[in-house]
Amino acid sequence: MTAQLPEPRQVDPAQPGVELIPLLNLQEQEVDRQMRICNACRYCEGFCAVFPAMTRRLEFGKADIHYLANLCHNCGACLHACQYAAPHEFAVNVPQAMAKVRLDTYAEYAWPRSLGRLYQRNGLTLALASGFALVLFLCLTLLAMGNLFTAMPGGNFYGIFPHNTLVLMFGSVFGFALIALGLGVRRFWRDVSPPPATTALKTAAAVEATASVARLKYLDGGHGRGCNNADDRFTLWRRRFHHLTFYGFMLCLAATATATLYHYLLGLAAPYAPTSLPVMLGIAGGLGLLVGPAGLLYLNLQRDPTQGDAKQKPMDRGFIALLFLVSASGLALLAFRETSALGLLLALHLGLVMAFFLTMPYSKFAHGIFRSAALLKHAIEKRQPNPIDAGSE
Known part of the structure; x- marks a missing residue:
């Protein structure tokens, strides 16, 4: 006997060909098949938010499945605890199914929808190629201007690229990335959002969801010992490295925001001293x-290849590599800004940052946005009456 996929439940048997839901x-x-098995077992109910959310459903529509998939943090704990995982005939592997x-x-x-296919193609090669193509363009531009290997007094990189030019270039690209991500997650929320709740309930849920995001709560395996990575051993290093990445990114954003306030509100133009707030925030980030x-x-x-989707590894690694190179080039620019390497390092850093912003809506960056929305839905939903209990009364 072998495990079978469920019969499609979205077509009315009395009217063949009539679609009821997507x-x-x-x-x-x-995912539907595995959730039905998990719903009967419930051994992993305390592991993460996925399983309590699962138990509020007897059937799993398209929106439910995408909600649960984004609620999953791929910690691997349920796979290593599952009695129905391979080689059992049910072959339950929730982390891998959810990742796909x-x-x-x-x-x-994705918005625009036509660019959604970039998620399948935004691998390591594409991410790095786009970054270095922009770097090459900027290097050639500076070479033509005669500024590629010219030192600027006090390391003033605005002497190479005027401040307003940089604001226009990067503000436009970053603004597009935010709009694209915002419109995408808005559509996602409309499809998966729970029934209306009171303002007080939504506020409490928003506070809980924000805390879950800030603490990366569900990267502890549900028991505080961490994720499974290469084998059955638990490790908290995945959570720690995620924390460093997340807060490093937020500190860099804070450094940029602080420098903007310095420039426009206080009238203080860059470059700033190493002990200034924007620079210290940027170094820490x-x-x-x-x-x-x-x-x-x-x-x-x-990582064990059974945990997650192997097809997504290039996308994951491309995103990680770009983040690393953006940071490394930024720190190098700060260290050597008063030398003749300023122009070259500036072109390198700006090109990589531009590539990161351009690919941001269609890279692994999106997982944090959709996951945050799923955590908010979970926080709201669990404050609502359980429809399973209501139906049994």
Whole structure:
């Protein structure tokens, strides 16, 4: 006897060919099959948010499956605890099944939709190629201007690229990335969002979801010992490296925001002293974005291939590599800004940053946005009456 995929439940048997709700693709059908098995077992109910959310459902529609897939943090604990995992005939592998659906989520909710296919193609080669193509363009531009190997007094890189030019270039690209991500997650939320709740309930849920995101709560395996990575052993290093990456990125954003306030509000133009707030925030963030991505790349290379979707590894590694190179080039620019290497390092850093912003809406960066939305839905949903209990009364 072998495990079978469930019969499609989206077509009315009395009216063949009449679609009631969106048909599930093969990846979604597999999640549906596994969730039905998990719903009967419930051994992993305390592991993470996925399983309590699962128990509120007897059937799993397309929106439910995408919600649960983005609620999954791929910690691997349920796979290593599962009595129905391979070689059992049921072959339950929740982390892998969820990972495959997440890729569909990113592509399906991408804006513009025509660019959703970039999720399948945004691998290591594409990410680095786009970065170095932009670096080459900027280097040739500076070479034509005669500024590629010219030292500027006090390391003033605005003497090479005027401040307003940089604001226009990067503000436009970053603004597009935010709009693309915002419109995509808005559509996702409309499809998966829970019934209306009171303002007080939503506020409490938002606080809980924010805390879960800030703490990376569900990267502890549900028991505080961490994730499974290469084998059955638990490790907290995946959570720690994620923390370094996340807070490193946030500190770099804070450094940019502070420098903007210095420039426009206080009238203080860059370059700033190493002891100034923008520079100290940038150094701290840059170090986090060196150590965090380096650690995540190491864990990614060591990870058991059964945990996750092998097709997504190039996308994961491309995103990690870009983050690492952006940080490394930024720190090098700070260290050598008063030398003749300023122009070359500036072109390198700006090209990599531009590539990161351009690919941001269609890279692994999106997983944090969709996962945050799923955590908010979970926080709201669990404050609602359980429909299973209501139906049994």
